[in-house]
Amino acid sequence: MRHALAIALLMTLSGCATQTCDQPWSGSACRAERLLYQNDLLQAKILISVGDEEGYELADALLDRSAAQDRRGETEFYKALLMIRQGPEPSEVLQLLEKAKRKGHPHAVALLYKIYMEPYLVDERDIAKADRYREAYAHLDVAQSGYPSFEKALALVSQLVEPPPPASEYRAPCPQHCLEKAR
Numbered sequence: 001m002r003h004a005l006a007i008a009l010l011m012t013l014s015g016c017a018t019q020t021c022d023q024p025w026s027g028s029a030c031r032a033e034r035l036l037y038q039n040d041l042l043q044a045k046i047l048i049s050v051g052d053e054e055g056y057e058l059a060d061a062l063l064d065r066s067a068a069q070d071r072r073g074e075t076e077f078y079k080a081l082l083m084i085r086q087g088p089e090p091s092e093v094l095q096l097l098e099k100a101k102r103k104g105h106p107h108a109v110a111l112l113y114k115i116y117m118e119p120y121l122v123d124e125r126d127i128a129k130a131d132r133y134r135e136a137y138a139h140l141d142v143a144q145s146g147y148p149s150f151e152k153a154l155a156l157v158s159q160l161v162e163p164p165p166p167a168s169e170y171r172a173p174c175p176q177h178c179l180e181k182a183r
Contacts, residue, residue, distance in 0.1 A: 073100030
């Protein structure tokens with residue numbers, strides 16, 4: 001009886017192991033949820049990065065929907081960016097960034113460093129706190145692999161928190177047929 005129970009348990013567990021969320025076209029509910037999570041997060045990132053205020057409400061809804069699947073702190077990081085774009089309440093931004101940091105999000109750590117080193121969003125510079133964030137970054141898995149380096153992560157977050165150019169200044173690249181007509 002014990003032997004049969006052990007075999008049944010092993011078969012059940014092996015069935016779970018073969019239906020991973022990472023196998024394309026597996027048809028599993030887990031795979032569908034992962035794809036929707038990735039899509040929601042990507043759309044939210046684009047809407048926030050573009051800086052068109054009309055897309056912020058949708059970005060917020062997409063981040064809310066993807067939060068349950070997030071294990072790396074991306075939703076908190078991008079919610080913090082969204083709040084910065086909308087006129088931040090620094091305490092809420094800092095809470096979100098701290099939560100993302102606890103999940104190991106490298107850009108959240110770099111942004112926390114920037115906040116306290118410059119200062120940005122806070123009234124006074126706090127070099128000791130900034131140094132703790134730089135040290136925390138050094139212990140992240142991504143930092144130990146060398147990508148992204150702290151300097152690259154800092155440059156990226158600096159670009160992300162800059163106000164985007166007005167839509168009137170954005171010019172999409174001209175498709176090939178435009179160039180042919182211009183000749």
